[in-house]
Amino acid sequence: MTSATLSDRDILLALFDAGLAAALPEGKFKDHLPAPPKGRTIVIGAGKASARMARAFEEEWGHPCEGLIVTRYGHGCETRHIEIVEASHPVPDQAGLDAARRILELAKGAGPDDLVVCLMSGGASSLLTMPAEGLTLADKQALNGALLKSGAPIGVMNQVRKSLSAIKGGRLAAAIAPARAVTYLISDVPGDDPGTIGSGPTIPEASDPEGVLGLMRAWGIEVTDKLEQVIRANTVPGDALPGQEVHMIATPLMALKAAEAKARELGITPLILGDAIEGEAREAAIVFAGIANCTASHGLPAAAPCVLLSGGETTVTVRGKGRGGRSVEFLLALAIALKGRAGISAVSCDTDGVDGTEDNAGAWFDAAILEEAAARGLKPADFLANNDGYSFFSALDRLVITGPTLTNVNDFRAILVR
Secondary structure (H helix, E strand, O other), X not given: OOHHHOOHHHHHXXXXXXXXXXXXXXXXXXXXXXXXXXXXXXXXXXXXXXXXXXXXXXXXXXXXXXXXXXXXXXXXXXXXXXXXXXXXXXXXXXXXXXXXXXXXXXXXXXXXXXXXXXXXXXXXXXXXXXXXXXXXHHHHHHHHHHHHHHOOOHHHHHHHHHHOEOOOOOHHHHHHOOOEEEEEEEOOOOOOOOXXXXXXXXXXXXXXXXXXXXXXXXXXXXXXXXXXXXXXXXXOOOOOOOOEEEEEEEOHHHHHHHHHHHHHHOOOEEEEEEEEEOOEHHHHHHXXXXXXXXXXXXXXXXXXXXXXXXXXXXXXXXXXXXXXXXXXXXXXXXXXXXXXXXOEEEEEEEOOOOOOOOOOOEEEEOOOHHHHHHHOOOOHHHHHHOOOHHHHHHHOOOEEOOOOOOOOOOEEEEEEEO
């Protein structure tokens, strides 16, 4: 089968499916399994992919194990030995707090003959919530809400979260010692920094109160006297701990590489523009529209048929009251910038299956999108102004709905030029 026999939609979704398959945890542990311990194997972790990671680890480990994983509501799966609990994301709740307390107790209870396996993926920052001394769950909920609306990149948000947590920023690793710890990560962050994924519960990092306070002020997040006092008091040295390993088992680039291979199989020239794209979704869309237009007009940076692939995590500064995540915000801005140019179509999805807080992974469009919108009396610019990409693409039956995928390597974008 080649691209000549497939519709734009079929090609775009085939590329997304290929990328998604490469991000799943099955089969990813076998090359990084530690020797079985004399004592217990305790499995702990958090994140939107953590339940599926736990199931895959059980299959490949082949020895007794026990433990507790916390994942997002609706993202659980059946396991034989490891308990799975669900909690709220992106704003933490009591269930997440209770799970974090239990996970911390399991870590503290590990002895020198035990092995602690830590499974972390995107979403762990909200799901593994344990406020630092002096803060309440309500305080953390309010802060998370402010961070999500600020437009701050994920690295900034996680730096703030670490400074106000009793478990993040390596504090969980300190609780595990002297037991041996092996951490497996699925990356949802630009650059794949282990300390940023889930705010690095098992990655020691020295505290930087002044730096965090500066970031909060720079992004318009209110710094109350209470928050400042907690940040200055909740410091750790960040010293490396012996006997700890870290393995990255899935990344955004792995997903893009799989989509690249699928494109070649279909006879389409792939070009990966980057796996760590950040910035405002609507502003990034203008840049990508320029590249797509140059490709269509001049065959640069690649000749048609080609596909421009990218990953990373854009942000949305919320100004309206619409139903939209960063993928549909990007896609709507891209459609507006391309002005219905013939031969260009695109898909943008979050690989966890949830774009923002809605039921879609993202959406797709082809060159007919603006004409169809006009025929239905829909004004794309109004939807964009209201951060309402979801409603726009829903009205035109262009949403991509996968349900929870139980993995998470961030945004996947493909722009097809034929």
